[in-house]
Amino acid sequence: MAAPLAGRRVLDLGALCAQRPHALAASMAARLCAAYGAEVVRPVPESGEPFARLPPLLPDGGSALDRFLNAGKRRGPAATGAFDAAIGDSAALGAHAAAVPVRVRLSVFGPGEDPPMSELGLLALSGLLDIVGEAEGPPARLAGHQPAYAAGLAACTGLLAALRAGGEEVVEVSLFDVTAWLNWKAPASVMVLGAAPSRSGLPKDWHTLPVRDGHVALVYQDKDWPALRDLVGDPRLRREEFLTIAGRRRHHAELMAVLRPWFAARSRAEITAAAQARRIPIGPVLAPAELLDDAQHRARGFLGPGGMPHLPLRWDGARVGAEATDAALA
Amino acid sequence: MPPSPEASLPLAGIRVLDLGWITAGAASSTLLLDLGAEVIKVEGPDAPDPFRHWEGRGEGGDWWNRAPFYNFTNRGKRSVCLDLKDPRGRAAMLRLLAGADVLVENFRRGVLARFGLAVPELRRRFPRLVIASISSQGEDGPDRDMVSFGSTLEATGGLAALTGTGAAPVITGREVNYPDQVVCLFAAGAIVAALLERDRTGQGAHLDLSQRELTSFLLGEELVAAAAGAPSPRRGNADPAGSAERVVPDGAGGWRAEWPGGAAPVRDGAALAAAPEFLRGTAVLRGPDGTPAKGIPFRFARRPLAVHEACRPLGADNRAVLADSGLAPEEIAALEEAGVLATAPRRGNDA
Numbered sequence: 001m002a003a004p005l006a007g008r009r010v011l012d013l014g015a016l017c018a019q020r021p022h023a024l025a026a027s028m029a030a031r032l033c034a035a036y037g038a039e040v041v042r043p044v045p046e047s048g049e050p051f052a053r054l055p056p057l058l059p060d061g062g063s064a065l066d067r068f069l070n071a072g073k074r075r076g077p078a079a080t081g082a083f084d085a086a087i088g089d090s091a092a093l094g095a096h097a098a099a100v101p102v103r104v105r106l107s108v109f110g111p112g113e114d115p116p117m118s119e120l121g122l123l124a125l126s127g128l129l130d131i132v133g134e135a136e137g138p139p140a141r142l143a144g145h146q147p148a149y150a151a152g153l154a155a156c157t158g159l160l161a162a163l164r165a166g167g168e169e170v171v172e173v174s175l176f177d178v179t180a181w182l183n184w185k186a187p188a189s190v191m192v193l194g195a196a197p198s199r200s201g202l203p204k205d206w207h208t209l210p211v212r213d214g215h216v217a218l219v220y221q222d223k224d225w226p227a228l229r230d231l232v233g234d235p236r237l238r239r240e241e242f243l244t245i246a247g248r249r250r251h252h253a254e255l256m257a258v259l260r261p262w263f264a265a266r267s268r269a270e271i272t273a274a275a276q277a278r279r280i281p282i283g284p285v286l287a288p289a290e291l292l293d294d295a296q297h298r299a300r301g302f303l304g305p306g307g308m309p310h311l312p313l314r315w316d317g318a319r320v321g322a323e324a325t326d327a328a329l330a
Numbered sequence: 331m332p333p334s335p336e337a338s339l340p341l342a343g344i345r346v347l348d349l350g351w352i353t354a355g356a357a358s359s360t361l362l363l364d365l366g367a368e369v370i371k372v373e374g375p376d377a378p379d380p381f382r383h384w385e386g387r388g389e390g391g392d393w394w395n396r397a398p399f400y401n402f403t404n405r406g407k408r409s410v411c412l413d414l415k416d417p418r419g420r421a422a423m424l425r426l427l428a429g430a431d432v433l434v435e436n437f438r439r440g441v442l443a444r445f446g447l448a449v450p451e452l453r454r455r456f457p458r459l460v461i462a463s464i465s466s467q468g469e470d471g472p473d474r475d476m477v478s479f480g481s482t483l484e485a486t487g488g489l490a491a492l493t494g495t496g497a498a499p500v501i502t503g504r505e506v507n508y509p510d511q512v513v514c515l516f517a518a519g520a521i522v523a524a525l526l527e528r529d530r531t532g533q534g535a536h537l538d539l540s541q542r543e544l545t546s547f548l549l550g551e552e553l554v555a556a557a558a559g560a561p562s563p564r565r566g567n568a569d570p571a572g573s574a575e576r577v578v579p580d581g582a583g584g585w586r587a588e589w590p591g592g593a594a595p596v597r598d599g600a601a602l603a604a605a606p607e608f609l610r611g612t613a614v615l616r617g618p619d620g621t622p623a624k625g626i627p628f629r630f631a632r633r634p635l636a637v638h639e640a641c642r643p644l645g646a647d648n649r650a651v652l653a654d655s656g657l658a659p660e661e662i663a664a665l666e667e668a669g670v671l672a673t674a675p676r677r678g679n680d681a
Binding site: 002003004005006020032036054055056057058059060063064065067068069109110111113115116117118119120121123124125126127128129130131132133134137138139140141142143144145146149150153154155156157158160161162163164165167168169170171172173174176177178180181182183184185186187188189190191192193196197198204205206207208210215216217219221276279280281282283284285286287288289291292295296297299300302303306307308309311312313314315316317 | 338339340341361365385386398399402453467468469470471472473476477478479481482483484485486487488489490491492493494495496498499500501502503504505506508511512515516518519520522523524525526527529530535536537538539540542543544546547548549550551552553554555556557558559560562564565566567569570571572573575577585586587589591592593594595596597598599600601602603605607608610611612613614621622624625626627628629630631632633
């Protein structure tokens with residue numbers, strides 16, 4: 001069984017971070033380290049684990065956030081002994097990890113820049129809030145904790161690289177930089193094409209559509225149009241205004257008037273099977289409860305006991321670190 | 331700690347063969363480059379990275395070298411244009427693999443095997459090689475061959491069901507394709523982890539990364555909650571961890587995000603590109619010639635990370651890379667003559 005961080009000790013200062021985005025990001029990075037085989041120690045303040053009362057709350061009173069993010073970690077009142085790496089914000093690292101050779105420091109805008117910030121604020125400032133949502137409605141935040149978790153992924157990658165390099169290092173992870181990095185197409189369009197995409201301009205080519213038992217995601221490229229047209233089979237779709245992508249955008253309402261009834265009359269499974277047979281990348285919108293019994297996730301052993309996701313990675317065919325994180329809910 | 335430029339980067343001496351396309355594969359390799367690896371991008375004359383066909387590339391001339399998003403993403407990589415469908419191209423690829431540490435690919439499942447480069451065979455021939463396969467669904471399972479873009483995976487991975495402020499679930503669409511962006515942060519880490527493991531054991535690995543699984547993993551608490559019978563509501567713009575957060579009209583035609591203790595403007599791309607913290611940040615950097623280039627999502631205090639080189643033309647490194655692998659000049663010339671090595675796509679503008 002691969003355990004690239006076997007024998008390494010990682011100090012998770014997520015419970016001691018002053019702001020929640022930093023806390024979530026540090027906790028995610030440390031959770032990945034635990035799955036990679038590190039011994040992860042998470043000191044908690046006297047007031048207790050800060051995630052213990054945060055939603056989603058479970059029928060037994062516990063927090064699903066706490067169980068997911070802290071799976072495979074050892075909680076303690078204080079950190080003792082030597083560590084190979086520590087993850088936290090400036091103050092927590094200064095107080096608890098001054099002698100740890102690899103320190104991963106979360107910040108809002110870069111080293112030492114930590115104004116009050118929320119994940120919603122990070123999405124707003126990075127443009128990732130503006131670009132998501134229905135054209136006629138307000139912008140929509142991505143579900144869950146995407147800005148913090150993405151920063152956690154970046155922090156873990158930086159930590160692994162610093163460990164491989166050896167010696168001392170401070171890996172600086174700016175929550176804003178990571179969120180803006182994810183949304184690179186918007187600023188890059190301005191900088192190299194001279195125009196940015198926007199949510200409220202032209203109607204979106206891709207969106208969800210209501211179907212008999214929920215929704216599907218209507219996703220297709222220009223080259224998929226003939227296949228989509230033939231799938232639906234309505235002669236009106238052969239009209240000249242729908243021939244090009246520009247025409248379909250201009251006549252979006254008319255296009256939807258033809259497409260909507262066809263989708264509404266069919267189930268997610270029917271539509272997905274028919275679209276996939278024509279290699280159109282349409283898929284069903286699935287809720288978390290449906291994913292628990294999903295055939296693909298089951299076949300690949302993605303979920304452990306109690307719905308606990310394993311690392312989304314198979315290593316020579318085997319799940320990495322499953323024992324460590326499964327124990328939390330077994 | 332003062333910067334010490336002499337400290338070598340974490341992946342110095344590591345050679346990556348990059349068969350990655352668009353973002354999920356290609357930008358994962360770019361992160362390895364930023365961490366010090368040498369990255370050789372290998373594209374076929376019949377199958378260049380589809381990002382070369384993207385908007386803004388202009389017409390005529392060497393259009394394939396002028397696609398802005400391709401050049402933005404692939405800056406600093408060496409470029410080889412080699413026909414893997416030709417047995418001579420496959421033989422050359424095997425020579426390159428013999429000298430490589432990492433192979434990154436995100437083809438449709440089955441394509442690598444059709445090139446005669448099936449993973450079990452590569453693992454047997456090159457036991458120290460780390461092979462990273464980034465795919466929509468993973469290497470196996472009933473949905474293995476399901477065609478998906480990033481936004482399809484938002485739907486099938488659970489993200490769309492929980493995103494949106496109105497009656498409909500929301501996907502990010504072609505401007506973001508969120509799973510394609512975020513997978514790079516995870517895949518690059520998994521590859522570095524596999525190199526650490528190889529440092530320990532001498533063994534390479536096959537990393538099977540499913541973008542759909544990553545999308546679900548990044549909602550892990552919702553899966554744990556659902557398994558315990560707790561509901562999974564769509565919360566609109568409220569904070570899933572409970573604080574009162576909202577998005578309100580700013581009175582000037584735009585929107586403002588508000589939360590207890592703070593507020594921020596909802597920026598569009600133009601406002602972001604002009605923001606001071608963006609300009610001094612690392613999300614987008616510039617190459618030595620000033621061209622905007624894909625940025626780096628972290629900094630190292632002792633080992634400065636930077637964009638050192640612009641994007642190189644297709645096939646610019648054909649001769650140097652193959653000579654490096656031990657091919658004689660006349661063998662390279664024969665491959666060029668046969669069109670197995672190329673510096674332009676075989677098909678024209680509308681390919």
